[in-house]
Amino acid sequence: xxxxxxxxxxxxxxxxxxxxxxxxxxxxxxxxxxxxxxxxxxxxxxxxxxxxxxxxxxxxxxxxxxxxxxxxxxxxxxxxxxxxxxxxxxxxxxxxxxxxxxxxxxxxxxxxxxxxxxxxxxxxxxxxxxxxxx
Ligand code: MN
Numbered sequence: 001x002x003x004x005x006x007x008x009x010x011x012x013x014x015x016x017x018x019x020x021x022x023x024x025x026x027x028x029x030x031x032x033x034x035x036x037x038x039x040x041x042x043x044x045x046x047x048x049x050x051x052x053x054x055x056x057x058x059x060x061x062x063x064x065x066x067x068x069x070x071x072x073x074x075x076x077x078x079x080x081x082x083x084x085x086x087x088x089x090x091x092x093x094x095x096x097x098x099x100x101x102x103x104x105x106x107x108x109x110x111x112x113x114x115x116x117x118x119x120x121x122x123x124x125x126x127x128x129x130x131x132x133x134x
Pocket of ligand 1: 008009010052053054055056
């Protein structure tokens with residue numbers, strides 16, 4: 001189980017993502033714009049952030065760059081959510097500091113796989129586990 005923050009302005013995508021995360025046993029926090037999401041990330045330090053790229057006001061790329069340049073939040077993995085499933089956008093997300101990428105519309109297998117890809121990193125932070133292989 002992880003504490004996951006999702007920042008997404010589309011109500012249907014938010015509803016689906018929250019349902020999928022809760023079904024997997026995660027604790028979910030949500031924000032509908034980057035400014036509110038940044039405040040939650042700083043205050044609550046989630047284990048993982050799902051970041052919509054197209055947001056009203058500050059976009060998800062700018063918000064991710066801010067998180068990754070702040071020592072208080074730089075270690076939190078960020079997975080980009082975007083409908084623009086093009087190589088150029090994947091590159092932009094990586095350059096902004098995103099650790100992973102999920103294309104919309106959300107497909108549950110791809111969604112869980114992208115999140116599970118970050119879980120070993122989360123577990124490796126816990127005391128008492130075997131040293132990571134990275
Ligand atoms: Mn959006």
